[in-house]
Amino acid sequence: MPTALASAPxxxxxxxxxxxxxxxxNGKQWHEGRKAFRPTAGQTSYTKRVxxxxxxxxxKKLEGEMKAEKEDERQRRIQAIKDKRAAKEEKERxxxxxxxxxxxxxxxxxxxxxxxxxxKS
Numbered sequence: 001m002p003t004a005l006a007s008a009p010x011x012x013x014x015x016x017x018x019x020x021x022x023x024x025x026n027g028k029q030w031h032e033g034r035k036a037f038r039p040t041a042g043q044t045s046y047t048k049r050v051x052x053x054x055x056x057x058x059x060k061k062l063e064g065e066m067k068a069e070k071e072d073e074r075q076r077r078i079q080a081i082k083d084k085r086a087a088k089e090e091k092e093r094x095x096x097x098x099x100x101x102x103x104x105x106x107x108x109x110x111x112x113x114x115x116x117x118x119x120k121s
Contacts, residue, residue, distance in 0.1 A: 023029060044052075098106050 021033060024031070024033075094106060094110060097109070
């Protein structure tokens with residue numbers, strides 16, 4: 001027992017001393033030193049696993065919400081562009097009609113088309 005006390009440093013009884021190893025026998029000094037196989041080393045307790053799974057599920061839910069918001073914004077922009085193009089085409093169509101027909105008749109047709117659109121939708 002006195003030998004065990006003598007081998008530990010007096011100043012720091014719990015301090016870890018880095019262990020110096022010699023050269024490896026197989027000559028592969030660039031590899032990490034091998035350690036004993038511990039099959040239960042990476043296991044965690046059930047409560048920790050459940051907490052981690054709950055956290056991951058929450059993160060996934062938030063990501064899904066953020067993706068849905070982004071997709072909604074994208075669809076809104078696309079729809080705005082489509083509406084703008086449709087309005088432009090309709091305006092051009094009525095402009096062509098005005099060249100051929102009287103202006104008042106075109107106005108009457110516009111009103112009639114709007115009524116039909118409202119009835120169909």
